[in-house]
Amino acid sequence: MKIFKFYFILLFLPGILSGCVETNILDRVGLTTLVGYDAGTEEKIATTAVIREVNPEFQSNVEVVTTENETSKGNRMKANRKLSKKIMVGQMRVILFGEELAKDDLHFYIDTHLENASISNSLYLAVVEGETAPLLQYEYKNIDDIGQHIYRLIEQNVKQEHMISSSLHEIAHDFYMEGKDSAMPIIKREDDLIELTGIALFSGGKMVSTLPVEDSFYVKLVRDSFTSGIFETIIQKEDIPPNLMTGTASDMPVAFDAIRSKRVLKLVDPTTPEFDLQLKLKARLLEVYPDVNLGDPKVVEGIENAVSKNLSREISRVIAHSQNVQSDIFGFGEKYRSSVRNSNLTKEKWHEMYKNMKVNIKVEFDILRDGVFE
Structure with missing residues (x-):
């Protein structure tokens, strides 16, 4: 009899519970x-x-x-x-x-x-x-x-x-x-x-x-790490080695894909505050104008150095803009809070410090051969 009651409850209980759920x-x-x-x-x-x-x-x-x-x-x-x-x-x-x-x-x-x-x-x-x-x-x-x-x-x-x-x-x-x-x-x-x-x-x-x-590319570079993607930029004339320029071109448009990046951020002076931001990028060169001899290691090195300068300047511009409007979308303040013991950081306190923040940016850019990726 007890076994019968047990199975009866098991069969009857789901019906009661399902009636309580809104369908x-x-x-x-x-x-x-x-x-x-x-x-x-x-x-x-x-x-x-x-x-x-x-x-x-x-x-x-x-x-x-x-x-x-x-x-x-x-x-x-x-x-x-x-x-x-x-x-x-x-x-x-x-x-x-x-x-x-x-x-x-x-x-x-x-x-x-x-x-x-x-x-x-x-x-x-x-x-x-x-x-x-x-x-x-x-x-x-x-x-x-x-x-x-x-x-x-x-x-x-x-x-x-x-x-x-x-x-x-x-x-x-x-x-x-x-x-x-x-x-x-x-x-x-x-x-x-x-x-x-x-x-x-x-x-x-x-x-x-x-x-x-x-500018979303530069924002993402500082905030996160790239695993893929396409990037296009125009290298300014002052950043381009003379041996790479041909004709009357005043700048050099370049495009890359399969970008991989690594970001290292360190707090070097908590009083200013001052940070070291190191970015390492590897990518394949898709397009470059005017045409250059990519088989020449010196030419490739020249393009890498020019892109590194270009990225450093653009990233500095974007960070400076965010400082002017007191919007730390990059999380420098979180790095400061985790690095300084008993900082008692608040948003209001950090926004005041953020205006005077200094960031030392170092970009290392490497061009990879087609089909090669580490």
Whole structure:
């Protein structure tokens, strides 16, 4: 009899538990793939949501809904009143912020999405030139799902190392770290296309400046290590050995691929503070103009030295810009905090020190033969 009761409970218990779980049938819900936030009127939040609806025949339809309310949850309730299906956020892949809103403060939005257990920490955050609503509401000729399109645009550029990564987890990590600030990609609409145009620099939760998209290479060099990618630069005439110049050319455009880099950062003087930054790069030369004899070791050495000078100058420029706007997107402050015992570092304290920081940059660039990589 006891054995019978035991098996009866085992069979009956799953039925009770399953009745307690909320089920969501795919053709009865709308899946939010992207949300854009803008500054609303009278201090309200303007939200534009890209929602994919799937019908019983498994055909999908994309709705773009804009609402305005005091809170993001209130905006979701308003959007629900405009749709025939319940809105779910578990498939959200991108959060966009309008330029005006990003310059105000994103602290609230970072915390709100971190606290939502149904939202993945791997979704991307980005800033839109202007406002998000016009960009998302525009009727694109060759884009069916604007939410998925923007997600794939950011994802493939991050994977190919053309753009810094800005997942919710990474942004929150940098935001709450005393010695580092956040950075996000910037996008805008150009006719019927959407493109990455730059990097937004943050100080605390506020966007304080931008860098052009071409500078993403230098930012990533200082922040991380490259494992692959393509790099193009123009070597200035003063950096080029005279024997490499032909004709009347005033500079030398070069392109490299399969870049590998190694970054070593040391704090050498905590009072200034002063750092030594050593970067070692190896890459294959794809293009160079005008044509040069790459079979000559002296020519190759000349190009390597010229690229090293060019990279050092450009990296110094980008770091100096970030110092001027007090945005340590590179994490020098975190290196300082981990190197100086009892530093009691705060963001405010580090931003004051960061303005006077000195960085000694040394770049070693090596050109590898085609098909050879260590």
